[in-house]
Amino acid sequence: MRFRHRAAAGFATLLLPLATMVGLATPAQAATSATATYAKTQDWGSGFEGKWTVKNTGTTALSSWTVEWDFPSGTSVTSAWDADVTSSGTHWTAKNKSWNGALAPGASVSFGFNGSGSGSPANCKLNGGSCDGGSTEPGDSAPSAPGTPSASDITNTSVKLSWSAATDDKGVKNYDVLRDGSKVATVTATSYTDTGLTAGTDYSYTVRARDTADQTGPVSGARAVRTTGGTTEPPPTGDKVKLGYFTEWGVYGRNYHVKNLVTSGSASKITHINYAFGNVKNGQCTVDDTYAAYDKAYTADQSVSGTADTWDQPLRGNFNQLRQLKAKYPHIKVLYSFGGWTYSGGFGQAAANAAAFAKSCKAVVEDPRWADVFDGIDIDWEYPNACGLTCDTSGPAAFKNLMSALRTEFGPNYLVTAAITADGSSGGKIDAADYGGAAQYLDWYNVMTYDYFGAFDKDGPTAPHSPLTSYPGIPQAGFNSADAIAKLKAKGVPSKKLLLGIGFYGRGWTGVTQSAPGGSATGAAPGTYEAGIEDYKVLKNSCPVTGTIAGTAYAYCGSNWWSYDTPSTIAGKMSWAKNQGLGGAFFWEFSGDTGNGELVTAIDKGLT
Structure with a gap:
């Protein structure tokens, strides 16, 4: 998924530079009138989740709070929520957000963080005084989590x-x-x-x-x-997988939210959602944009349930909206996808200790705040033992070993899947890793049968980015869906474990002088978010289809040349997928579709 770049999360809860620190509270807010207690709520060996609870034990209201502590060298905060956390060396400072600083007598508030290392906090201070009115060590520990009800x-x-x-x-x-x-x-x-x-x-x-x-x-x-009785939205018909990627960053510039799956009618026509992307850092799975994932508040009209988020509820953001979506559409399964084009550089280190990586991933997927949201994990490694944004040299067995560790850790009741290359050329990326051997551990592969050609080759020749089959003049042999699927089958991957990929976008060039494929170009055509790429919902009107080739469509308008799939070409691809005995189809990604879900509808109908 070549073009997946994470948008800047302007309001994300991230670690701020030291220069943004504000002064400590005044002596009138002395710590003797409040306590701060610490608890380690999760521990996965090389990292952990911690939580501080600030309580006003005095008789007057607090208008703000600041907690300070020291970590030993090697232990640090990597992300935080419900507080602005900064550091100077091994000294850490957490300052309340604008909405949770005021504490009435007897009231309390908590903030949390993910950390690396294994150390514990020391020399705790609250608003300049001790955290429990006595020593400078954290006071009474918070209780443990009860058992799952x-x-x-x-x-x-x-x-x-x-x-x-x-x-x-x-x-x-x-x-x-x-x-x-x-x-x-x-x-x-x-x-x-x-x-x-x-x-x-x-x-x-x-x-x-x-x-x-x-x-x-x-x-x-x-x-x-x-509960018993009642009715819910009916699931889509047929036994094929109909999976779409939902991008974490789409809630910003694209203004695409989980509720759009409902208003477009798409939720009733899909079976699975891949939530993209979790990051891979230091050989571990981690949440990427914590604000979008579980902190962003939704109003009643923006939310799936029609109920507004409150400031103190344990879970907000996309994860809570996905929870609400699953309540309305119980047939939908959600997988947490890690990696992608931008974040695949961490998989090499992960493969060096596959068991530890798998353990960290399960800790993220099963975090008690959202354990009921996810039904599995998807790994999008671009590309094992080959080059993507960076080049991996972990060897041909690394991918299989990683998938084996994930299945061992997650067990039989979770879905474990992977998005993989569709390079069907001789000696290409499919040949670089043991996809055949790894298939035994996976429920299915999302074969990325798109992005074969595009303006990353700025001079052309123009060619459809998602050809179903080869055709005379194709710029690279093996760069088409049929060849990729045939090669994977030849390596022993069962047909039912292969999903055909569809792009809900087009790729285009400018400076083109001929309508037919194969023309020269001068660069990438203008795009809303990135040059050379545009959503289907835009292209269907701005540059309508002028022809088809190799099972997909192309369009020539002015000096621009685009290729993209339409409801008609998707119908043909779905018929091909069924004839091949494939397990279904998936697409990248929801926000490229029209407001009434034209492309999702075509996939649903085509696989039914």
Whole structure:
């Protein structure tokens, strides 16, 4: 997926440079009137997740808070949420956001972070004083996470939840029960019956403990519950996979959100979503843009459920919207995709310790805040033992070893898939890695049968970027879908584990003087977001189709030449995929389609 560049997340919760630090609170906000307590909520060996809880224990309101601590050398914060975190050497400072600085007497607020290394904080200060009014070490620890709740006695309007107790050094006082991320009850027992539910509706339940100091611990794992009765949106017909990529950064300049899958009608016509992309850093899986993923607040009219996010709910952003989408369309499975064109450089290090990489990925996918959102993992390594944005030299066995480790870690109940090269040339990228041997560990391959040709070769010759078959004059032998699929089958990959790729965009040149393919050019045609690339929804009107070749379409307008798929060419490709016995199709990506989902509809109809 050559052109996947991450947009700048202007409002993302990132580590800020030291120059942006603001002054500490005034002595009037002394730490003797407040406490700050620390808990390590997750640990995956080379990294961890930590949480600080600030509580106003005084009699007057606090208008702001600043927590400081020291980490030993080798331990650091890599990303944070609900606070602005900065550092100077090994000294770290967290300052409240604009919306969570004010604390009434007895109120508390938490912020969290992901860290690397294994050290613990020391020399804690809150608003310039000690964090517990005594020593400079963190005070009373927050309770542990309770066990994932079980569900029983499910009716049209109620469900009984039960969970194993949390632990705490001073004692657990009670538990908050959260439904779809919002608190619905506080109980002292380890069970609760939730009532007043809607028939035939999906809910997600988690539980968190509170200790005698009123500190809350991390939430439990999530339990999905569907009440009896009622009706839901029907799933698409047929047994083929119909998968689309949803881009994390699309919520910015593209203004494309999960709700668009509903308003376009696409959600009822797909079976799977790949959420793109998680990053691969230091041989580990990690969330990339935390703001878009789980912090961005949605208003009622923007959200799938029609309910506005609140500032204190445990999960917002795309992940919460995907949770709401799955409640409305229970047939949809969501996979977390890691890598892509921009982030594939980290896979070589990951392959050097595949088991540790797989463990880190599962920790991200099963994070208690969104464990019910994801049904599997997708690896988009561009390209193992070959060159993409960077060149990998990990060897032909590295990909197979990585897939084996992922299947071992995730087990049989998760989907494990991979997006792979469609270079069917002799000695090309398919030949560089053991895709045949790795197939036994995967549910399917997303074969990227597009981006074969484009204005990355600025002089041309013009050629369709997604040819289904070869044709006389094709610039490179083996650069077409049929040859790629045939080569993968020859390497032992079962047909049903191969998905045909469709691009919801076109690639184009400018300075072209002939309509037919094969013409020379002077560079990339202008595009909305990137030269040489444009969405189908734009091209269908700005440069309508003038011809077809090798199962796809092309268009010549002015001095510009574009190639792209249309509902008609997609129908032909889907018929070919069925005749080949393929497992289905996938596409990059939702926002390139029209507002009424023309291309998704063509895939759905073509595979039914």
